[in-house]
Amino acid sequence: MNAPYRARLNREPSAFRKAAVPIGSVLIGSMTPLLPIVASAPVLPPFGLIVLICWQLLRPGIWPVWAGVPFGMFDDILSGQPVGSAVLLWSIILIALDLIEQRYIWRNYWQDWFIAAIALIFALTGGLAINNFLASDTRFSVLYPQMILAIFLYPLVLRLVARLDHIRLKR
């Protein structure tokens, strides 16, 4: 079978792939609560949010600032949090990341990790605070394992996202 003719010069990455890979990866990250894990404590880190933060830090400006709304909505429906909590928290995180991007342009790897850690801690704490406000008390200490896992998963997810970025921009 003959390969279809493609230009050898000046190739452009597929527009569909360029748009779909980041969106798809965040949505798949948000779908992790569908895995057959019946946990009696919150253990699974918020993969959707980690992937979202990684894309934003790796390729600033890839998301419009309002991207937290649709992604948060999708995450809320699947995660079991009250609907609206991720919409609110993810929007705030994306606005904050955008401001950081404008203010602190030259950052190194460790600073990025620090920013991601703060964002993740904010998201988890905020989710717990919303639950405690709407329902009843759960202790803050419940979140420690999830926080530690999320913070230490960030470098791994960042590698994965970088690999996905290669696929995305492949010509």
Add this chain to the structure above:
Amino acid sequence: MAPPRNRRPGFSRKAQLQIFTGYLLAFTGAFAGLLLLALSHFDPAAFSAVRSLATEVSAPPARLLTGMRVGVQQGWREVSAYFYAGSKNAELQREAERNRIRLIEARALKQENRELRRLLGLIKQEGRPVATARLINSSASSSRRFATLDVGSRQGVQRGQPVRAQRGLIGRVLETGPNTSRVLLLSDAENVVPVRRARDGTVAFSQGRGDGRVDIKLIDIGINPFKVGDVMVTSGNGGIYPPNVPVAIIEKLTGDGAIGKLLANPAATDFVIVQEMYEPELADPAASGLPPANTQAAAPLAAPRRAEPATDAAPETAQTPATTPADPASQPRAEGQQRP
């Protein structure tokens, strides 16, 4: 490089407006999130249709994966059972011998219990099973504790029905879809279950801590009577949960109660049973001719109520207080024996 003074990307009006609209949309979105939160606070069932749609769509692959997970768990258990097979076999045979004798005793006790209950007019309402199912996934990344069950309203599951495993209580059904339903697990902070100590009936209630354990809180605050290793079972008060289902074993004592470990770990259970909602039957003392089986303090209160329907026994009731006025508890017992 210092950040630019102004954020204008250039002289393009369109690019400037795009940035402005982006921020406007982002802040509006965050505010919309707040509104959605308010909506889900005042109407918790508002998004149940969307949620159940999502779980319905994701249920078939989740079911398959759960089957694989359970298969792996069981396979591992079987492999590990080969070690120490001989000594374990002998030990189990000895235990089976001992249990056989106990089983016969228990059967006799059960028969006796049934007789006594019939005598009391108490109908023991066992929660009839509605469906047997598997927990296919859970809200593992949220601080609320929900799980998804792979049966729904088509299989007869309704809101509020208790869910139990063989080893103990799991939770109750919160939302139902056609083929899936959402279960509020015992370890959720919103799940409060009236319990009592299996040994002596000390009343308490259990509330989830969100980390797989429950707080056992005493109703009667005083000296903490709990000991590590006490087993708490449901008391059946207030309905929903049938009585005498094991809930938790006490692990640690606290100031106003204890912390209990759940007996039925949802992660380790294979199948769970959805039962009918328990409705406590009010035993009418007049119908049985006996006071409710509780302490002596209730007996004088029950005495005048019994007197109305028992017209044929009227001369006796008039007579007995005169003979034994000091012992109100013996009076109904004597009458109950005469009646049949």
